[in-house]
Amino acid sequence: MNLVQEASLVAGKDLRIEARSRVTIQQVLPFGLIVLLLFAFALDPDRGVLRDVAPGLFWVTVLLAALLAISRSFAIEAANGARDGLRMSGLDPAAIFLGKAAAVAVELVALEAVLTVGVIVLFDVSLGAIGPLLLATVLATVGVAATGTLYGVLAASSGARETLVPVLLLPVVSPVLLGATRAWEAAIDGAPSDAWPWIGVLAVFAVLYTSIGTLAFGPLLEEA
């Protein structure tokens, strides 16, 4: 098998497990919607403010929900010594990284689709330039999934995985939060030309962390 086939095997395995366990649908998705609702309740007196800050609230919600998805991705490897099984599998560690990141990305895309509807309904937002908005979303999702998978395996070596992932990850992904929020603001305001520089930042971040993860995941998996 080549790298893509091996990554597909790992991603398929993770997505099948999520489809069976329904953790994303039954826990991560409701969590994201509840966070959006809480923001809506807190800022409801001023719908104008809510509309203005909607992109930031959306991406903060996505990042918080991503923490759960990433922790879950490594929790399934912790049970029954599956991580040692993965190490023994003969799969290329780069493929394991790409597969696990791809599975997290797919889950996040599904989450973002639902949360987007939530933002439109709860925050009274109308989406302007769809193209830049979609591109920014895809790049930000890849960046979060790649970074999360990299720091997830790093935290897996610690007994305090659930608490360590947010501490490690949130500061690192702050450029994604900033870039995606600015790109969304520009797209919603109907000024797509303002979105492109931020989309560039998101693209660099996604490529950088995907590359680092591909190289570093193997040694980190051995230490985990």
Added chain:
Amino acid sequence: MQPVVRLRSAVCLLGRFPALAGVDLDVASGEVVLLSGGNGAGKTTLLRLIAGLLPLHQGEAEVLGCDLARNRTTHRRHVAFVGHETFCYDDLTARENLRFAARATGASADAADAALERVGLERCAAVSHARLSAGQRRRLALGVALAREPRLLLLDEPHAGLDADGRAVLDAVLEAAAGEDLTVLIASHELDRTRSLASREVVLTAGQAKTAEAARP
């Protein structure tokens, strides 16, 4: 003929504790070697070192031609390890766990199905790992190892938790090993049962190995 496993003064530390304190061991292709010794003698550590799951700290270790001091990952594709845990995913069925393991090493789905049959779990093929009994899980772990079509099989207390049928399945695998050019290292406390299946016995004491008399001529 190059041995499948060749250790010279191999040292493996767990923290600062020398779990293996200078082990010499040669295992030829097709051999079934019993590792015996008391609790804490270093049997599991030795198997995990050979599997490449633990680092070599001193000495020499060569497994399937790979120098573990330089690279302890390349040979893993040809090594299967059945340890205290099953290495399986709770939410995947028995068949799915087997097929994932088989495909990961480049073996076919047929190899996975054959392994399922060999360990007698055909009726549980669609049952998730989480719903299998402890004994069935042990059988599945053995099946996962066989589905990978390994050249070297490492078994750590494989009889634990198995019923009579499960033990018979395991014995059949060990008896067939030489004919299949499969080399087996088996760490066990069930000495009477395992000695009759092993070609020789290596006794581990405080992290050091001594060869016992041949168990099977």
